[in-house]
Amino acid sequence: MASHSSAQPPAPPRVPVAILGALLPFAERSEVLADLAAEFAYRAGTFGKPAASRWYWRQLASSAPSLTRRIWWRGWSGFEPNANRMRPGGPSMESWIMDARYAARRLVRRPLYTALSVLTLALGIGGTAAVYAIARPILLDPLPYQAEDGLVAFWNPFDWSEQEFLYLRGRVPGFSEVAAYRTDNVLLDRGDGQVRLLPSILSSVELFPVLGTKPALGRWFQRGEDERGAEAVAVLSYGLWQELGGDRSIVGQRLRIDGQPRTVVGVMPRGFWFPDPTTKIWIPQPLRPESRSGNYAFLGRMAPGLTVERMPGPIAEFVRMLGERFTYPAQWDKTKNPVLTPLRKYLVGSLTPALVATFVAMGLILLIACANVAALMLGQVEGRTTELAVRSALGANRVRLTQQLVAEAALLGIGAGVVGALLAVAAFRGLVAALPLGAWGEAATLSWSVFAAAMVAAVLAATMVAIAPGVAMWRGNLRHVIGSSRTGGIAGRGGRLEGSLVVAEVALAVVMAAGAGLLVRSVAKLYAIDPGVDTRNVGVLRIVLPNEMQTPRRFQALREVTAALATLPGVTNAGAAQILPISGDGWNSGIRVEGDPDGEVTTTFVRFVTPQYLETMGVKLRDGRMFTEADRTSAGSTPGIIVNEALVKKYFAGTNPIGRRISTGFTEPLGVVIGVVNDVAEAQLTDPPGPARYMLPETIPFVAGGQGVVFRTSGRDPATLLEDARQMVRRTIPGAGIERVSTMEREFATAVGPARQVMMLLAILTTLALVLGAVGVYGVISHFVNRRSRDWGVRLALGMAPSKVVRMIVMRGTALVGLGILLGVTAFFALARLLGSLLYGVGASDPLAMGSATLVLLVVGVLAAVIPGMRASRTDPAIVLREQ
Amino acid sequence: MSSDNSLGVFEEQVMLAVLHARDDAYGMNVRREIETRTDREVAIGAVYATLDRLEQKGLIASSRVAGDGGSRRVFSVTAAGTRALYETRAMRDRLWQGLDLQVLGARSRA
Numbered sequence: 001m002a003s004h005s006s007a008q009p010p011a012p013p014r015v016p017v018a019i020l021g022a023l024l025p026f027a028e029r030s031e032v033l034a035d036l037a038a039e040f041a042y043r044a045g046t047f048g049k050p051a052a053s054r055w056y057w058r059q060l061a062s063s064a065p066s067l068t069r070r071i072w073w074r075g076w077s078g079f080e081p082n083a084n085r086m087r088p089g090g091p092s093m094e095s096w097i098m099d100a101r102y103a104a105r106r107l108v109r110r111p112l113y114t115a116l117s118v119l120t121l122a123l124g125i126g127g128t129a130a131v132y133a134i135a136r137p138i139l140l141d142p143l144p145y146q147a148e149d150g151l152v153a154f155w156n157p158f159d160w161s162e163q164e165f166l167y168l169r170g171r172v173p174g175f176s177e178v179a180a181y182r183t184d185n186v187l188l189d190r191g192d193g194q195v196r197l198l199p200s201i202l203s204s205v206e207l208f209p210v211l212g213t214k215p216a217l218g219r220w221f222q223r224g225e226d227e228r229g230a231e232a233v234a235v236l237s238y239g240l241w242q243e244l245g246g247d248r249s250i251v252g253q254r255l256r257i258d259g260q261p262r263t264v265v266g267v268m269p270r271g272f273w274f275p276d277p278t279t280k281i282w283i284p285q286p287l288r289p290e291s292r293s294g295n296y297a298f299l300g301r302m303a304p305g306l307t308v309e310r311m312p313g314p315i316a317e318f319v320r321m322l323g324e325r326f327t328y329p330a331q332w333d334k335t336k337n338p339v340l341t342p343l344r345k346y347l348v349g350s351l352t353p354a355l356v357a358t359f360v361a362m363g364l365i366l367l368i369a370c371a372n373v374a375a376l377m378l379g380q381v382e383g384r385t386t387e388l389a390v391r392s393a394l395g396a397n398r399v400r401l402t403q404q405l406v407a408e409a410a411l412l413g414i415g416a417g418v419v420g421a422l423l424a425v426a427a428f429r430g431l432v433a434a435l436p437l438g439a440w441g442e443a444a445t446l447s448w449s450v451f452a453a454a455m456v457a458a459v460l461a462a463t464m465v466a467i468a469p470g471v472a473m474w475r476g477n478l479r480h481v482i483g484s485s486r487t488g489g490i491a492g493r494g495g496r497l498e499g500s501l502v503v504a505e506v507a508l509a510v511v512m513a514a515g516a517g518l519l520v521r522s523v524a525k526l527y528a529i530d531p532g533v534d535t536r537n538v539g540v541l542r543i544v545l546p547n548e549m550q551t552p553r554r555f556q557a558l559r560e561v562t563a564a565l566a567t568l569p570g571v572t573n574a575g576a577a578q579i580l581p582i583s584g585d586g587w588n589s590g591i592r593v594e595g596d597p598d599g600e601v602t603t604t605f606v607r608f609v610t611p612q613y614l615e616t617m618g619v620k621l622r623d624g625r626m627f628t629e630a631d632r633t634s635a636g637s638t639p640g641i642i643v644n645e646a647l648v649k650k651y652f653a654g655t656n657p658i659g660r661r662i663s664t665g666f667t668e669p670l671g672v673v674i675g676v677v678n679d680v681a682e683a684q685l686t687d688p689p690g691p692a693r694y695m696l697p698e699t700i701p702f703v704a705g706g707q708g709v710v711f712r713t714s715g716r717d718p719a720t721l722l723e724d725a726r727q728m729v730r731r732t733i734p735g736a737g738i739e740r741v742s743t744m745e746r747e748f749a750t751a752v753g754p755a756r757q758v759m760m761l762l763a764i765l766t767t768l769a770l771v772l773g774a775v776g777v778y779g780v781i782s783h784f785v786n787r788r789s790r791d792w793g794v795r796l797a798l799g800m801a802p803s804k805v806v807r808m809i810v811m812r813g814t815a816l817v818g819l820g821i822l823l824g825v826t827a828f829f830a831l832a833r834l835l836g837s838l839l840y841g842v843g844a845s846d847p848l849a850m851g852s853a854t855l856v857l858l859v860v861g862v863l864a865a866v867i868p869g870m871r872a873s874r875t876d877p878a879i880v881l882r883e884q
Numbered sequence: 885m886s887s888d889n890s891l892g893v894f895e896e897q898v899m900l901a902v903l904h905a906r907d908d909a910y911g912m913n914v915r916r917e918i919e920t921r922t923d924r925e926v927a928i929g930a931v932y933a934t935l936d937r938l939e940q941k942g943l944i945a946s947s948r949v950a951g952d953g954g955s956r957r958v959f960s961v962t963a964a965g966t967r968a969l970y971e972t973r974a975m976r977d978r979l980w981q982g983l984d985l986q987v988l989g990a991r992s993r994a
Contacts, residue, residue: 025932028911031956032928035912055925063929070933 009041013053016060023067071097095400096407103408113380114412117373120772121416121465124366125457126423127765130431131362133424133450135355138348138440144272146212151343152308154298156334158182162291165204165298167325174314178300179206186281187547187705187737189256190244198240199278202285208235210301211274217241218251218266226284232262233284238270240280257283258705259547275347276440292590299343308340315340353837354436354758357515360834361765364508368769370461371505372776373412374468375498379783381405381469388473402473406466413462421454436757472497498780499816506820507827509766509773510857514828516766517849518835518842519759525841526752532680532689533581534618538744539718540580541709541725546735554703561709561732562610568724570716575613576697580708581680582751589665591693593651604647605682605692606665608704614642614677614694616712617744624658624675627696631674635698639664639671644679647691665693666700685751686840710744718743755838770856774864781813782868792872793880802873809872813865814858821854891943891972897922898934899969902944902959909959911935935959943968 017033024032036059043052107114145151154160165180172178181203188196201207208220215235224230234257241250254261262283273279302311319335328334341349381388388401425446432444543561545554558576565574579587588603611627622645631640641662648657661670679689697703711718711725722741729738749756785792792805832844842849891899901917902909915931918924938944943965946957961969 020929023929025936028932028957032911032932036928039912039916058925059927059929062927063932065929066927066933067929070936 009037010044010049010052012037012040012056016056020060020063023064023071025070096403099400099404099407100411103404103411106408107411113376114415117376117412118415118419120369120372121366121412121458121461122419122423123768124362124369125416125420125454125461126427127362128359128366128457129420129424129450129454130427131355131359132453133428133447134432134435134437134444135359136449137444138351138437139355143344143347144213144269145274145343148343149307150302150304151210152300152302152311152340153343153346154178154300155337155339155341157297157346158295159334160296160298162287162296163289164322164326165296166287166289168318168321169204171321172300172314173317173321174303174306174311175300176303177206177210178298179210180204180287180296180298181207181275182285182295182297183275183279185706186258186283187544188281189259189547191256198280200281200283201274201279202283204287205284207274207282207299210299212301213268213272215266216269217248218264220266221282221284226287228286228288230284230286232257232260233265234262235266235268235282236264237268237280238272241267256547257281295588300340308342311340348440350837351437351440353834357758357834357838358431358435358761360831361512361515361762364512365765365769365772366457366461367464368505368508368772368776370464371501371508372772372779373461374465375501375776375780375783377405377409377465377469378472378498378501379779381472382783382787398474402470405469405473406462409462409466412465413458416461417455417458420458421451424450424454431761434757434761468497468501498783502777502780502816503820503823505773505776506817506857506861507824509769510821510824510853511828511831512762512766512769513853513856514825514850515831515835516759516762517853518832518839518844518846519755519762521842521846521849522839523752523756523759526685526755529681529685531582531685531748531751532619532678533744535744535748536618537713537715537718538617539711539713539722539725540742540744540747541722541729542580542739542741543707543709543729543733544737544739545703545705545707545733546737547705549733549735551702555698557733557736558610558697558703558707561729562612564728564732565709565711565725566612568711568721568728570713570721571711572714573612573616574709574711575610575616576707576709577607577609577613578704578707579607579682580710580747581617581682582685582747583708590663591651591665591691592663592670594661594670596651603665605690607682607692607694608697608699609694610697613710616710617680618712619680620678622676622678623656624673626675627694631696632698635696636701637669639667639669639695639699640674641671642675642677642694643673644677644689644692644694646679646689647693648676650691662693664695664699671695671699681751685748706739755840758838770860773857774860777813777817777861777864778867780816781809781865782871784812785809785868785872789872789875789880792875793877796873796875797877797881805873805875806866806869809869810862810865813869814862817858817861817865820861821857824857825850825854890975891968894930895934895938895943896969896972898931899938899944899961899965902935902961907958910956914959938965 017037020036021029021033036056040052040056043055047055142148160180162180168178181201184200184202186198186200188198190196203221203226205221205223205226208215214220216238218235220235221233225233234255236244236250244250244255250264251266252263254263256262268282274282302308306314315338319338323335326334392398392401428444428446428450432441435441437444545557549557562574562576565571587606589606591602591604609627611629611631614621614626624642627640627642634640641664643657643662651657651662652660657673657676660673662673664671677694680692681687682690682692709725709729711721713721722743726738726741729736795805796802828850829845836844897918898914901914901921904921905913905917911928911932914935915926915928918926918931935944935946939946939959941964943962944959945962946959949956949958
């Protein structure tokens with residue numbers, strides 16, 4: 001055809017040329033591409049190159065469907081002259097397509113086998129993909145900060161004070177910037193009667209320069225904005241900005257935050273988070289040089305060129321500076337054991353073990369599923385030996401026969417990948433809820449990566465499935481089979497490959513069962529911890545007092561709400577405290593004991609509680625007395641303080657604390673110790689008992705907005721009263737927000753936390769692994785039995801007792817299971833480290849967990865072997881022998 | 885009989901284009917022929933898939949002829965193909981008999 005070429009004809013875009021080249025019939029490929037190129041050149045000359053490129057793409061787009069259909073139905077090049085067949089790209093593809101179609105027909109004809117294989121694989125694929133999709137943004141994606149390698153967190157997080165920060169500010173050796181921050185919740189009042197509680201960060205102005213992320217709108221904090229009297233400003237998260245309307249004019253507007261107008265100066269970009277994705281707002285905190293409460297964490301950007309390994313020098317200097325200015329008691333000496341934690345480990349390190357453990361468990365399920373399907377396929381191959389032998393005798397080579405197996409595995413893999421991806425999408429939410437992700441769980445969103453992960457898992461699974469039957473094909477002597485197959489016979493193949501699959505499956509199941517066993521033990525021990533309160537029959541409401549409510553009215557509100565709750569039917573006591581036990585840290589304050597010169601260098605928990613609170617929570621009085629209503633009036637002048645046993649042990653060892661005077665930690669007049677109660681797990685369940693002071697709200701001239709209100713019933717399930725209680729709170733304190741309602745038992749379950757959640761998940765997965773393992777053992781043993789039915793027939797005819805046949809078969813099953821258990825236990829010791837941080841009170845090699853896992857597997861394995869064994873013992877020799 | 889051999893619209897276009905292109909009826913030319921005569925853009929892949937299908941049905945035949953720079957697969961319409969074209973056209977004519985598009989247009993406007 002005529003070419004429109006000038007000296008240098010423009011070449012068509014490379015990508016569509018390559019794709020078209022792959023799709024076109026082999027014989028015509030070069031001629032069509034040359035013609036298309038010529039027309040492209042002509043079009044480029046007439047209409048311009050972009051238009052010509054678009055035309056070429058359109059040619060590809062509308063050609064692709066029909067060409068693809070054609071390839072499927074005709075093979076790669078059905079009409080090509082024979083001479084072309086030897087050229088690359090032609091015949092091998094054609095044979096693959098033929099094999100795929102043959103495999104598809106075979107699969108359709110065995111719907112049960114197909115469905116079972118696809119479903120088993122899909123379970124593993126879906127689970128692995130879902131966990132991957134959850135874990136990727138947390139563990140693998142880069143943190144949304146500039147040069148994250150340079151960021152480290154200081155030791156003793158949330159134990160640094162404003163005083164320390166202001167002393168060190170700007171001159172921490174080895175760091176270009178250091179920021180102090182603490183977490184808080186602030187109330188955002190949008191003026192529509194709805195008050196929202198927002199997780200927030202209060203920080204020094206260095207926070208954003210340290211992180212190095214530029215705001216999407218506006219600016220970040222400026223020097224001086226964390227000083228007292230500076231204009232109140234705030235930076236919003238992208239999500240909060242969207243919720244507020246997403247208007248760019250938000251910068252410069254004022255929002256009412258904690259009852260005070262604040263100017264929005266910036267909005268962070270989408271995808272930015274610190275320290276977790278639920279944080280909505282960042283506020284510069286006015287820093288007070290006199291404040292010595294340890295509430296802050298320090299975050300630093302190392303000076304250019306420095307790494308964590310090269311920090312010991314500067315840190316030694318830093319510690320020396322700290323030691324010069326401050327004296328610390330031995331237990332809380334910050335100059336001892338300074339450790340810098342890389343930011344990623346600091347922020348998401350606690351999530352890693354749970355995620356990795358779940359991912360490994362899902363991976364094990366996938367491996368077990370692969371072993372199962374491989375065993376099924378192996379059974380199919382062995383059942384087809386005659387067919388395969390005939391085909392091989394007729395000239396089929398082993399490559400071709402193996403290719404057919406691979407095609408079957410690939411089709412199963414594709415099916416399982418699709419079903420698995422759907423399962424992953426369905427399981428995503430459930431898994432997010434079941435994993436101890438905290439703030440990350442709330443922010444987890446499903447993305448396309450779940451599909452990509454499912455497909456990758458499917459390809460891996462298909463490969464693994466094809467290996468065992470492929471090996472069997474290459475090892476066996478097919479020609480020889482023709483001779484022996486018609487007579488069946490004891491000389492049939494040994495099934496060693498199938499046996500090793502079972503061993504592998506059992507080993508994997510043991511690893512999972514042992515892991516689940518360890519967690520069960522660990523959770524049991526957590527439940528055995530005495531939190532110091534009686535968690536039974538206690539209802540909990542977390543409320544937020546209205547912003548505009550003034551302090552005197554707040555005292556009254558707390559009095560009224562507790563009195564009102566006490567009138568509910570079945571309720572005996574009610575109380576309130578600004579923080580409830582086992583709900584995390586917070587509210588520590590310095591303590592000074594009268595006559596002790598070592599003033600206010602240590603802190604204790606401080607809880608402001610209504611008179612009935614301690615009784616409501618079931619805290620036991622050890623000495624002195626509890627609060628009475630009468631104490632309210634004297635609380636402002638000579639406050640009564642109830643302390644716990646840990647405080648007595650630490651500050652009054654060997655003396656009687658009752659009547660001694662100690663500081664309240666907030667106001668000037670010293671208080672008097674009026675009673676001693678047992679230790680309560682005020683912060684974390686697993687913390688050792690810490691000293692605590694309990695005081696009435698009236699002791700200090702302000703009341704925290706967030707309050708935990710509790711009530712105790714006389715035996716009635718408190719959950720049934722929660723709705724009444726909620727309405728009671730609404731009526732008593734109009735405008736109050738109710739954050740959540742719960743029971744103390746539920747709070748306790750939450751506090752047991754990550755280990756419990758991972759345990760539930762692992763327990764479910766272990767059950768799945770056991771079922772799959774049992775199916776595998778059953779399948780392999782029954783196949784073993786069927787292959788040897790003539791053998792059993794002969795033995796029974798010669799007078800062997802049926803029970804002995806059963807015993808022989810069960811013995812074989814037990815041997816396989818035993819070997820698997822041995823391998824599994826060994827593998828588990830290598831993997832147990834993963835669970836280390838989730839364990840409490842049990843070693844990673846706990847014999848009880850290991851023993852019960854072994855036992856369960858042994859029982860399941862033996863049972864799975866007994867059924868085919870029984871069947872073999874009932875073999876009728878006459879029937880079997882007549883078949884020959 | 886006629887239902888077996890009835891042609892799809894694109895099949896008919898491809899066969900007519902093969903006839904128009906005479907001795908030069910290879911894929912790319914067939915495509916260009918349809919494009920110039922129908923004034924629509926046609927994808928080469930669709931042409932090849934259709935030629936292939938028509939050849940399987942025995943309505944066209946292909947042979948390799950040596951041309952400038954290699955051999956080319958050139959198509960021609962078989963006797964069965966000619967019959968199919970004729971029948972397709974005859975069927976359409978029967979369907980059109982007694983209809984006047986201008987009258988129809990006037991009626992649907994009313």
